[in-house]
Amino acid sequence: MRARIAGVAAYLPERTVTSAEVEARVEAESDGYRPLPTIVERMTGIRSRHVMRDDQQASDLAVEAARTLLAEQGRPPASIDLLIFGSASQDMVEPATAHIVAAKLGLGCPVFDVKNACNSFLNGVQMADALIRTGQHERVLVCTGESPSRAVRWKVRDRDQFADAFAGYTLSDGGAAMLLEAAPDGGIFYRDFAAVSSAWQVGTLPGGGSMHPRDPDRTYFSGDGRRLKEAFLAAGPEIFVTALEKTGLTWDDFAVVCVHQVTMPYLAVLRSILDIPADRLVTTLPDHGNLASATLPLQLSAALRAGRARPGDRVALIGLAGGVSLGITLAEL
Incomplete structure (x- = not known):
């Protein structure tokens, strides 16, 4: 199944x-x-x-x-x-x-x-x-x-x-x-995940855990955007390129490519590195900000409601996260 x-x-x-x-x-x-x-x-x-x-x-x-x-x-x-x-x-x-x-x-x-x-x-x-x-x-x-x-x-x-x-x-x-x-068919047909855990300290919200259980000053986001971007770039595009190689597909074979969006400049860099056609992206960042893990489902929902993706179409979900984590999921609707 x-x-x-x-x-x-x-x-x-x-x-x-x-x-x-x-x-x-x-x-x-x-x-x-x-x-x-x-x-x-x-x-x-x-x-x-x-x-x-x-x-x-x-x-x-x-x-x-x-x-x-x-x-x-x-x-x-x-x-x-x-x-x-x-x-x-x-x-x-x-x-x-x-x-x-x-x-x-x-x-x-x-x-x-x-x-x-x-x-x-x-x-x-x-x-x-x-x-x-x-x-x-x-x-x-x-x-x-x-x-x-x-x-x-x-x-x-x-x-x-x-x-x-x-x-x-x-x-x-x-x-x-x-x-x-x-x-019996369709659905998710490819998935892969990777991590660069040595960069976990680049972005944190420390409060509430065993390290800082009751320190009010640790309940705010703390991070270095430049170092986080460098960590993602150091991880390389292999996980995403390999997904296309193993499935024999190109980005043009997908109705939409949903990408986690942190800033518009970094989205432009990522799109350039992966060579994703601009018309395949669902850009939500300018009007909705970085919605953390809700970003990808918001983009897919928006694409479906706008008629950009329909039953039988292929969609790609590309995830980027602090930690550092990367992930890709390919599915047929």
Whole structure:
């Protein structure tokens, strides 16, 4: 059996915050530090990002997307036999956020979390694919709820601390859900993953773990964007090039190529290295920001709703994440 993508949906909070508003808030909450005007948009290409309501949690974002998806597919909660919550965000350290999502959806099936930074959702799909192919489950709901707005440092001392916190100013809140079902053909036909774990310290959110369990100053994103880009480039394009070689396909054989998007300049570099045709990309970053693991399902959902991808088409999902992780999944809808 194959794991077929039956449907995908995304949820974006109504409230948006522009890059100019981000800079204004940093200036207002800092003691004398003022970011260079327009620096966030100039460096990233991001015009706005989504921010969830104060009464929402990561689980709520996943639930919103999942409810939309189940309604569109005409599937009652009882038809789901496994739920995977694949997200960099979580409601709390314990229990698994998947339990909270399942309770809100009224599911009674087994659940678990998958966590691997911005590749969390893609790894969740990887797990669903494996469990369906081995006959352990027939219908799996993979969902994510990303709430990075809760970990942005607004009060900064100086330029160095602003640079260290800069990744947080690109991030956006959102949820997504994908339904995978057992099918005799079509579906996911290739997947591969790689890691350069020696670069794990380049981007972190340290608070809450055993290293820094109760240090408020460690609850903000910290990272070096230049070093993270260098780590990705050092990993090389082999995993993606090999996928095409092993399947005998080119990017032109795909209706859309969904790529995790961090900044527009880096997306341009990656597209150039991999030689992906511009008309195959689904560009979401400028108006929606970096949605972490929700980025890829948002792009696929947008492509389906715009008619850019239809049943029978091939789609590619390319994942990049801190850690550092890389992944690619190829599927026929």
